[in-house]
Amino acid sequence: MSKTAPELPTIDVEEFRKVVHTRRSIRRFTPEPIPAAVLQDCLDLALLSPNSSNLQPWEFHRVVDPERRANVVRACLNQNAAKTAAELLIVVARTDTWQRHCEENIARWPEPSVPRIVENYYRRAAKVHYGRLPLDPFGVVKKTLRKLSGLRRPMPRWPNSDADMDLWATKTAALGAQTLMLALRAHGYDSCPMEGFDEARLRRAVPLPRKGVIVMVIGAGRRAENGVYHERYRFPRERFIHEH
Numbered sequence: 001m002s003k004t005a006p007e008l009p010t011i012d013v014e015e016f017r018k019v020v021h022t023r024r025s026i027r028r029f030t031p032e033p034i035p036a037a038v039l040q041d042c043l044d045l046a047l048l049s050p051n052s053s054n055l056q057p058w059e060f061h062r063v064v065d066p067e068r069r070a071n072v073v074r075a076c077l078n079q080n081a082a083k084t085a086a087e088l089l090i091v092v093a094r095t096d097t098w099q100r101h102c103e104e105n106i107a108r109w110p111e112p113s114v115p116r117i118v119e120n121y122y123r124r125a126a127k128v129h130y131g132r133l134p135l136d137p138f139g140v141v142k143k144t145l146r147k148l149s150g151l152r153r154p155m156p157r158w159p160n161s162d163a164d165m166d167l168w169a170t171k172t173a174a175l176g177a178q179t180l181m182l183a184l185r186a187h188g189y190d191s192c193p194m195e196g197f198d199e200a201r202l203r204r205a206v207p208l209p210r211k212g213v214i215v216m217v218i219g220a221g222r223r224a225e226n227g228v229y230h231e232r233y234r235f236p237r238e239r240f241i242h243e244h
């Protein structure tokens with residue numbers, strides 16, 4: 001398994017800082033379209049985001065049909081960020097693909113042989129970790145068993161229920177969304193994440209996976225002059241950054 005580490009390129013942190021500092025939630029876009037190659041590059045970069053156990057429980061649904069788009073805008077409560085966006089992307093977290101993706105991690109392992117530890121993880125451990133016990137629809141038995149095992153040794157206490165799995169997949173999908181938005185900015189385009197939408201109407205507008213959690217809708221495009229509604233501000237950093 002020993003490999004020589006590939007040489008890392010030098011990264012200019014100031015360029016990264018520019019991306020982070022200039023990314024704003026844009027509420028009005030110009031009509032300029034995002035070139036297809038740019039958008040596809042941003043989506044490809046999003047797919048490189050960190051994700052739980054490389055199970056990739058995310059999907060990015062690009063709304064292209066004009067009638068669907070009009071309905072999505074309505075479902076997004078007619079927000080300007082949706083109405084004026086050149087692109088509308090729906091980020092979905094999936095809780096029903098992890099078993100297939102366990103198999104796929106083994107099948108697509110990037111080296112000639114799959115290490116035993118990897119195979120064991122995807123064939124057995126992951127199934128116990130993410131799966132549900134028979135006759136335990138709410139994960140109560142699983143939670144209790146984990147608690148008991150945890151008395152003797154460190155034990156992941158989670159995920160147990162469907163709600164836990166929704167959160168599990170949502171964490172990963174949100175990271176994908178963030179990379180997508182940063183990538184758009186790095187290409188000179190902008191975005192607005194939106195959770196202000198009517199889920200029932202959104203699901204009627206676009207055939208999204210029934211079991212998927214709609215994490216956010218992202219409006220994207222070139223920012224209009226009046227696209228930023230106010231200066232950016234945050235609360236004091238001491239409130240959020242802790243050392244223990």
Ligand SMILES: Cc1cc2nc3c(=O)[nH]c(=O)nc-3n(C[C@H](O)[C@H](O)[C@H](O)COP(=O)(O)O)c2cc1C
Binds near residue numbers: 193194
């Ligand atoms: C999960 C999530 C949902 C959001 N939903 C909306 C939304 O529905 N409409 C909107 O205009 N902005 C929405 N925003 C944008 C936030 O209001 C914005 O990120 C925040 O005010 C900070 O501003 P900034 O992104 O310009 O730094 C959302 C952001 C996140 C992360």
